[in-house]
Amino acid sequence: MTGTAPIPPITGSVTLAVPVDRAFEVFTGSVNSWWPQQYHIGRAEVAEIVLEPQVGGRWYERGVDGSECDWGRVLLWKPPARLVFTWQINGSWQFDPDPEHASEIEARFTASGPQESVVEVEHRHFERLVGGQAIHGAINGGGGWAQLLDGFAKTVADQG
Amino acid sequence: MGLLGDPSRRAIFEMLARRPCSVQELADELPISRPAVSQHLKVLRESGLVVSRAEGTRRIYQLNPEGVTALRAWLDGVWSDALTTFHKIAEGPGPRP
Numbered sequence: 001m002t003g004t005a006p007i008p009p010i011t012g013s014v015t016l017a018v019p020v021d022r023a024f025e026v027f028t029g030s031v032n033s034w035w036p037q038q039y040h041i042g043r044a045e046v047a048e049i050v051l052e053p054q055v056g057g058r059w060y061e062r063g064v065d066g067s068e069c070d071w072g073r074v075l076l077w078k079p080p081a082r083l084v085f086t087w088q089i090n091g092s093w094q095f096d097p098d099p100e101h102a103s104e105i106e107a108r109f110t111a112s113g114p115q116e117s118v119v120e121v122e123h124r125h126f127e128r129l130v131g132g133q134a135i136h137g138a139i140n141g142g143g144g145w146a147q148l149l150d151g152f153a154k155t156v157a158d159q160g
Numbered sequence: 161m162g163l164l165g166d167p168s169r170r171a172i173f174e175m176l177a178r179r180p181c182s183v184q185e186l187a188d189e190l191p192i193s194r195p196a197v198s199q200h201l202k203v204l205r206e207s208g209l210v211v212s213r214a215e216g217t218r219r220i221y222q223l224n225p226e227g228v229t230a231l232r233a234w235l236d237g238v239w240s241d242a243l244t245t246f247h248k249i250a251e252g253p254g255p256r257p
Binding site: 014087119126127129 | 228229231235239240241242243245246248250251
């Protein structure tokens with residue numbers, strides 16, 4: 001109800017030399033293998049990233065210390081063609097449980113041949129996330145941002 | 161490549177996430193020239209990630225306090241990396257544990 005202007009979605013697509021079933025299976029069943037683990041929200045290093053395979057399923061990270069940090073929920077589960085799930089980490093880098101404040105990610109899987117598929121991803125509705133001034137406090141208070149980016153910078157340096 | 165795909169630009173972004181800085185402060189800590197820092201700041205400002213204000217004779221840069229804009233930029237980099245890795249894994253030899 002804020003009347004916030006739309007923020008452009010993030011889109012991406014990949015063409016794969018594998019059947020569409022396999023593309024869906026890897027995308028949903030092995031998130032842990034392809035999500036870059038240097039990108040995380042929780043304070044602990046990531047042990048595992050999970051997307052539960054059903055409508056209402058959770059999408060979350062589990063830290064090496066056993067702590068869990070929710071990212072969102074599965075809204076639509078149509079193997080092997082479509083998947084919609086939410087991203088509910090807001091501008092303050094916190095999970096916001098209100099579904100009205102959820103951005104969403106749609107992944108579409110299309111067979112372009114018997115052994116070829118196209119996966120398109122769209123992350124949209126960023127304007128629904130609550131951000132505003134909160135991030136400012138987080139930055140200046142040395143909270144989530146600074147910590148997250150410290151970890152991120154370290155990873156980049158280690159790889160350098 | 162997203163806006164933060166360039167390592168120098170990302171380093172500037174990360175420094176500004178910790179505290180507001182002038183061009184000179186950024187150039188002092190990074191292995192790139194002051195004109196290069198200015199050029200990256202120009203791109204970051206035009207994309208709305210970074211804002212600036214005058215402080216005496218200096219100009220101080222900081223992340224745009226509208227957090228969602230910065231979050232989106234971060235996610236842009238995440239998705240770019242994630243899909244590259246996904247491509248590799250999906251075409252790889254078999255399911256991974």
